[in-house]
Amino acid sequence: MDWAALGDETIDLLRRYLMIDTTNPPGNEIAGTRFLAEVLAREGIASETIEAAPGRASLQARLAGDGSLGGIVLHHHIDVVYADRRYWTVDPFGGVIAAGYLYGRGAIDMKSTGILHLAAMLALKRAGIPLKRDLVFLATADEEAGSEFGAQFIADHRRDWLAGTEYAISELGAIQPHHDLRAPLASIVISEKTGLPLTLTARSEPGHGSMPWPDTAPHRLIRALNRLLEAERPIRVLPEVQEYFSCLSALWPAAQSAGHDDLAQSLQDPAFRALFLGNRQFAAMVRTTFAVTMLQGSEKINVIPPEASAEIDCRMLAGDDPEEIAGWVRRVVDDEHVEVAISREPKVPNLSPPDTELYKAMADTLRRRVPGAVVAPMILVAFTDNWVFRRCGLHSYGFSPFILEDAELQRLHGNDERISLENLREGVRAYTEMLVDIAGA
Ligand SMILES: [Zn+2]
Numbered sequence: 001m002d003w004a005a006l007g008d009e010t011i012d013l014l015r016r017y018l019m020i021d022t023t024n025p026p027g028n029e030i031a032g033t034r035f036l037a038e039v040l041a042r043e044g045i046a047s048e049t050i051e052a053a054p055g056r057a058s059l060q061a062r063l064a065g066d067g068s069l070g071g072i073v074l075h076h077h078i079d080v081v082y083a084d085r086r087y088w089t090v091d092p093f094g095g096v097i098a099a100g101y102l103y104g105r106g107a108i109d110m111k112s113t114g115i116l117h118l119a120a121m122l123a124l125k126r127a128g129i130p131l132k133r134d135l136v137f138l139a140t141a142d143e144e145a146g147s148e149f150g151a152q153f154i155a156d157h158r159r160d161w162l163a164g165t166e167y168a169i170s171e172l173g174a175i176q177p178h179h180d181l182r183a184p185l186a187s188i189v190i191s192e193k194t195g196l197p198l199t200l201t202a203r204s205e206p207g208h209g210s211m212p213w214p215d216t217a218p219h220r221l222i223r224a225l226n227r228l229l230e231a232e233r234p235i236r237v238l239p240e241v242q243e244y245f246s247c248l249s250a251l252w253p254a255a256q257s258a259g260h261d262d263l264a265q266s267l268q269d270p271a272f273r274a275l276f277l278g279n280r281q282f283a284a285m286v287r288t289t290f291a292v293t294m295l296q297g298s299e300k301i302n303v304i305p306p307e308a309s310a311e312i313d314c315r316m317l318a319g320d321d322p323e324e325i326a327g328w329v330r331r332v333v334d335d336e337h338v339e340v341a342i343s344r345e346p347k348v349p350n351l352s353p354p355d356t357e358l359y360k361a362m363a364d365t366l367r368r369r370v371p372g373a374v375v376a377p378m379i380l381v382a383f384t385d386n387w388v389f390r391r392c393g394l395h396s397y398g399f400s401p402f403i404l405e406d407a408e409l410q411r412l413h414g415n416d417e418r419i420s421l422e423n424l425r426e427g428v429r430a431y432t433e434m435l436v437d438i439a440g441a
Contacts, residue, residue: 018104070166077143189398
């Protein structure tokens with residue numbers, strides 16, 4: 001294959017895709033599906049577009065294999081988050097290339113991955129490579145706002161788009177270079193934490209602000225929240241999380257790595273525990289978290305309201321049970337005048353095993369991309385569409401052949417989001433080779 005030409009094409013396709021504003025809300029993903037459909041059609045690949053609501057479009061196209069093995073869904077979300085132009089040094093939808101980088105909202109999250117999928121499919125089609133697995137290209141709406149008009153809509157109404165597939169691959173996971181590590185660390189996402197939205201509502205008599213008493217609704221709520229925040233929810237180290245830390249800590253200097261090979265044991269030591277849980281991301285990987293995010297009380301400063309409430313963004317780990325968590329919160333709050341309710345249908349977390357054929361192919365690809373890289377399974381603390389596709393019965397992973405420094409990752413949802421041209425060139429090659437590996441006949 002002419003990798004240089006495929007690299008140039010990938011850069012050009014991404015540049016054009018980034019220039020389409022698909023900020024969600026409103027999303028207007030249909031502008032993205034029109035672009036993708038046109039590129040596919042030029043290559044003789046038919047696609048289908050559906051609209052879950054006006055403008056909220058998703059697209060599917062399929063390269064057929066011989067059906068001897070299950071297909072692979074290559075999915076990305078078309079929508080991007082808001083870009084505040086005041087803080088960008090370039091136009092976030094200008095398709096600007098400067099000093100070896102392509103800038104734009106979605107350059108990492110995740111139009112770039114979508115274009116790797118697209119370019120790899122075009123390359124396989126042109127080369128006429130026979131496939132034993134179908135490859136399903138899927139571009140979804142609305143991931144950044146909960147997937148209702150995208151992945152969830154497809155799961156509910158167009159399950160036929162996934163027919164005959166066994167695996168799904170999507171965003172995140174990446175290769176972290178080795179400045180502070182003995183070797184580069186590459187991760188493949190196997191599970192995401194999911195949300196259990198809770199509402200705490202305290203009730204009491206209303207009254208005048210000049211004559212408060214201990215048990216007003218806001219006072220009760222504050223004490224209830226205090227008890228919740230001080231309670232220690234037991235730590236749970238999943239085997240996959242242990243494996244991640246075993247891999248990571250083996251790349252650290254000895255002094256830093258001590259204790260990480262047996263977290264469940266080490267976390268009983270108060271000093272280790274304080275240090276480990278002091279890292280917000282690490283802490284979120286070993287426990288259910290409770291973030292108090294919205295508070296509501298009186299509309300007026302001198303009125304004691306009959307009701308005060310708090311919304312809690314609780315995030316569950318694989319294996320957590322929503323009802324058990326709600327019951328635990330009720331016991332900890334321990335006040336019959338404070339109601340604890342699950343405010344929206346919870347997304348029960350799910351997980352894909354790290355010992356599948358696809359996982360092995362992805363791990364090989366990452367080690368080829370960066371020789372010496374250590375590959376570890378990862379549980380993402382944030383949410384992705386993979387949760388939806390796991391519920392459809394697919395083994396779903398977050399995979400990326402990009403080498404990304406922390407500083408680059410911080411641009412994700414931030415300012416001056418960008419991807420290096422080198423990552424795009426090497427990334428499309430790595431992706432295409434992996435698909436030949438796993439799906440080629
Ligand atoms: Zn994303």
